[in-house]
Amino acid sequence: MSGKTQGNTFRLEVLKARGNGVVTTIENISANATIADLKKQVAQKKPKLYPDRQSYRNEPTGKSVKDTQKLSELNVDKTGKIYFKDLGPQIGWSTVFMAEYAGPLVIYLLFYIRPSIIYGSSASSKPMHLAAHLGAACWTFHYAKRILETIFVHRFSHSTMPIFNLFKNCGYYWGFTAMVAYFVNHPKYTPPLFGSAQVFLGLAIFLINELGNLSIHLLLRNLRPPGTTERRIPYPNKTNPFTNLFHFVSCPNYTYEVGSWLGFSLMTQTLTAFLFTIAGTVQMTVWAKQKHRAYKKDFADKYPKQRKSIIPFII
Amino acid sequence: MDPRKQSSTRKQSPSQLTTAYLLIYNSVLTIGWTLILFETIKRVISYNSFGDFWECYGLWNAIELPLKICQTAAFLEVFHAMFGLVRSNPMIVLIQIISRVFLVWGVANYIPHAQHSIGILLAVTAWSITEIIRYGYYALNLFQTSPQLLTWCRYSFFIVLYPLGVTGELVTIIKAMRTIYPESVRNRYSILLPNKLNFGFDYFYFLVVVLLAYTYFPTMYKHMFTQRAKTLNPSSSKKVN
Numbered sequence: 153m154s155g156k157t158q159g160n161t162f163r164l165e166v167l168k169a170r171g172n173g174v175v176t177t178i179e180n181i182s183a184n185a186t187i188a189d190l191k192k193q194v195a196q197k198k199p200k201l202y203p204d205r206q207s208y209r210n211e212p213t214g215k216s217v218k219d220t221q222k223l224s225e226l227n228v229d230k231t232g233k234i235y236f237k238d239l240g241p242q243i244g245w246s247t248v249f250m251a252e253y254a255g256p257l258v259i260y261l262l263f264y265i266r267p268s269i270i271y272g273s274s275a276s277s278k279p280m281h282l283a284a285h286l287g288a289a290c291w292t293f294h295y296a297k298r299i300l301e302t303i304f305v306h307r308f309s310h311s312t313m314p315i316f317n318l319f320k321n322c323g324y325y326w327g328f329t330a331m332v333a334y335f336v337n338h339p340k341y342t343p344p345l346f347g348s349a350q351v352f353l354g355l356a357i358f359l360i361n362e363l364g365n366l367s368i369h370l371l372l373r374n375l376r377p378p379g380t381t382e383r384r385i386p387y388p389n390k391t392n393p394f395t396n397l398f399h400f401v402s403c404p405n406y407t408y409e410v411g412s413w414l415g416f417s418l419m420t421q422t423l424t425a426f427l428f429t430i431a432g433t434v435q436m437t438v439w440a441k442q443k444h445r446a447y448k449k450d451f452a453d454k455y456p457k458q459r460k461s462i463i464p465f466i467i
Numbered sequence: 468m469d470p471r472k473q474s475s476t477r478k479q480s481p482s483q484l485t486t487a488y489l490l491i492y493n494s495v496l497t498i499g500w501t502l503i504l505f506e507t508i509k510r511v512i513s514y515n516s517f518g519d520f521w522e523c524y525g526l527w528n529a530i531e532l533p534l535k536i537c538q539t540a541a542f543l544e545v546f547h548a549m550f551g552l553v554r555s556n557p558m559i560v561l562i563q564i565i566s567r568v569f570l571v572w573g574v575a576n577y578i579p580h581a582q583h584s585i586g587i588l589l590a591v592t593a594w595s596i597t598e599i600i601r602y603g604y605y606a607l608n609l610f611q612t613s614p615q616l617l618t619w620c621r622y623s624f625f626i627v628l629y630p631l632g633v634t635g636e637l638v639t640i641i642k643a644m645r646t647i648y649p650e651s652v653r654n655r656y657s658i659l660l661p662n663k664l665n666f667g668f669d670y671f672y673f674l675v676v677v678l679l680a681y682t683y684f685p686t687m688y689k690h691m692f693t694q695r696a697k698t699l700n701p702s703s704s705k706k707v708n
Contacts, residue, residue: 335660338660338667340660342663345663420665421663424666
């Protein structure tokens with residue numbers, strides 16, 4: 153293929169992956185054009201389908217192809233056909249993250265002031281146990297930390313996600329916050345079985361894991377050069393002992409987060425907090441396994457063999 | 468909320484043991500649900516006042532045992548899907564089964580007042596006819612001998628039976644909610660604070676949430692019409708295989 157002349161262009165039919173029908177037809181597209189170029193061209197013809205909303209595949213039921221792939225590499229220049237899937241309206245990751253995390257902050261504190269509409273008129277004057285005060289402090293700290301990390305630390309490899317995720321994620325975080333906060337701040341709250349020993353042990357576990365989680369987020373930030381989506385293998389750095397967990401798992405940030413919630417649950421001795429811990433662990437395990445597989449695929453033999461996904465030696 | 472569409476298309480070549488097991492399973496459940504339907508009819512024709520009929524006098528006692536066995540056995544279908552005996556998604560099978568299992572154990576069995584309601588009659592009638600056809604269809608389909616008429620029934624009866632069953636389930640749940648609404652009764656059915664796990668649970672509000680879950684009905688009903696069109700007129704819509 154010579155590559156520069158007009159002769160290298162072809163007529164491309166963009167078909168719907170689900171159902172029948174043509175989205176649009178592009179008369180002259182270069183075989184050297186990438187999927188990203190195609191997205192721009194389709195967006196020009198159909199302004200409603202901005203690039204982040206589009207996804208392409210070779211077969212109606214096939215896998216979505218990457219932005220960097222050229223049409224010629226996909227043999228699309230031979231077939232003249234590509235299948236389009238509408239990902240639906242998109243929303244920025246940081247917007248979703250802010251809504252997800254600001255909610256828990258506000259909702260938890262609403263329960264903490266013990267409003268009469270929820271707990272009855274005399275509730276706010278009743279004494280509150282230390283564990284409940286610390287619970288509010290930890291919850292607030294965790295979500296404030298996340299908001300700050302979203303603003304100052306995280307670099308996202310994708311810019312958008314489907315808008316439905318906003319409702320799903322907010323439902324999860326806000327719902328669990330209400331369920332945890334309702335019981336921890338309840339006037340009939342029962343203090344932990346082993347008293348302050350249990351409370352301070354839980355608090356210590358929580359704080360250590362929060363520090364660990366922050367350390368990993370900072371390390372991951374520095375791993376990815378600004379303005380790129382390049383991937384590298386994360387390794388422990390010598391200056392921060394918390395990062396040593398990278399010797400054992402691919403996603404120590406999740407390991408630490410699980411640890412944080414275990415600490416919180418132990419400290420408050422509240423069933424809904426344990427349930428939140430379990431739900432979070434399940435979800436983070438799924439994510440960690442995905443990421444672990446992606447690392448192993450991207451780096452193959454170079455990737456450290458002894459690493460598991462989230463729980464050292466086990467998962 | 469019932470009928471499991473598309474549930475039991477089997478894998479390419481099931482072993483003889485699998486086939487034998489599925490044959491026994493589906494036959495036993497066909498017989499079980501037939502028994503439930505038979506007992507229900509017998510009970511209903513014995514009624515001679517509207518009051519008996521409205522309260523379904525004695526119906527629950529007559530069908531309780533086979534109903535509990537057959538409905539709980541449906542959990543096995545989740546395992547069938549999990550271990551690949553049938554080709555369906557175990558999670559979807561579970562969601563489809565759970566509402567009926569909950570009605571039997573969590574409503575009728577847990578709150579005995581709810582047993583005396585015409586809702587039980589509506590639900591059990593709809594369930595048993597659906598299940599006799601469904602399990603019969605599965606059993607015969609193991610040998611590809613399911614008559615066309617049975618296929619038609621399986622994909623048509625739901626038009627009436629599904630709304631009927633859901634109505635029955637809702638009526639039963641509402642009867643249960645009316646029963647436990649007074650605070651003194653409700654407390655017996657709920658977990659009260661304070662306790663060591665700091666957990667409280669109000670059964671009345673839990674049932675409110677269950678009722679809200681039934682708003683899923685229209686989606687499910689529509690989905691079943693789509694399945695019906697796919698199965699009964701394969702030419703009108705694209706069909707794989």
